[in-house]
Amino acid sequence: MNDEQRQRIKILRFQGLGYKQIAKETGLSRDSVRGYCKRNGLDGYGNELFEEYKKTIEREFVNILCLNCGAELEQNKVGRKRKYCSKSCKNEWDNTHRKEYKFICEYCGREFKSLGTSKRKYCDNDCYTRDRFWRKEDAAEVAAKILEFKKVNNLPVWLKELLLSDSES
Numbered sequence: 001m002n003d004e005q006r007q008r009i010k011i012l013r014f015q016g017l018g019y020k021q022i023a024k025e026t027g028l029s030r031d032s033v034r035g036y037c038k039r040n041g042l043d044g045y046g047n048e049l050f051e052e053y054k055k056t057i058e059r060e061f062v063n064i065l066c067l068n069c070g071a072e073l074e075q076n077k078v079g080r081k082r083k084y085c086s087k088s089c090k091n092e093w094d095n096t097h098r099k100e101y102k103f104i105c106e107y108c109g110r111e112f113k114s115l116g117t118s119k120r121k122y123c124d125n126d127c128y129t130r131d132r133f134w135r136k137e138d139a140a141e142v143a144a145k146i147l148e149f150k151k152v153n154n155l156p157v158w159l160k161e162l163l164l165s166d167s168e169s
C-alpha cells in the first residue's frame, strides 16, 4: 500500500464509502482496506467520519485533501481556503452530494425522487403533458370511464379547466 492509496482510502471513508467499494476503487483487497481503517480509527460509519472530518476542517480552517479526489491541497496563506483541487472536482462533489427529495407526482400519484431543492410536480414529462394538455387518447379514456360510471383516477388539469371554465362562445 502506498501513500497515494492510503490517502485515497481516507478520503473515500470520509465520503461514506464501505470497505468493498474502497477496495474496488483503490485496487486493494477488502481485508487490507479494513485493516488499514481499523488501525487508523477509520472504522466507524462513513457518514459519521465525514461529519467528523468536516468539523476538523472547520476547526482548523484548512483542508488538507481535496474533498472530492483526495489530492493534497496547497493552501494559500491569505484569502479563501481551498476545499477542492480544481473546479471540476468541486462540480463533481456538488453533483454527487446534492440532497435527494421525495415528491408525489400530481398526475399519476407515484412517489419519485429528485436531486436538488427545486420543487417538481411530475415524475416525468409524459405525466406533465397528460395532465396539462388535452389529448384525444386521454379524453377517450376519461370519457369511457364516465360512460361506464367508473372512477376517473387521474383527473387531469385540462379536464378540470374545461369543466369549470366559463363558456367563451
Ligand SMILES: [Zn+2]
Residues within 6 Å of the ligand: 066, 067, 068, 069, 070, 071, 084, 085, 086, 089
Ligand atoms: Zn480533486
Ligand SMILES: [Zn+2]
Residues within 6 Å of the ligand: 105, 106, 107, 108, 109, 110, 122, 123, 124, 127
Ligand atoms: Zn407521474
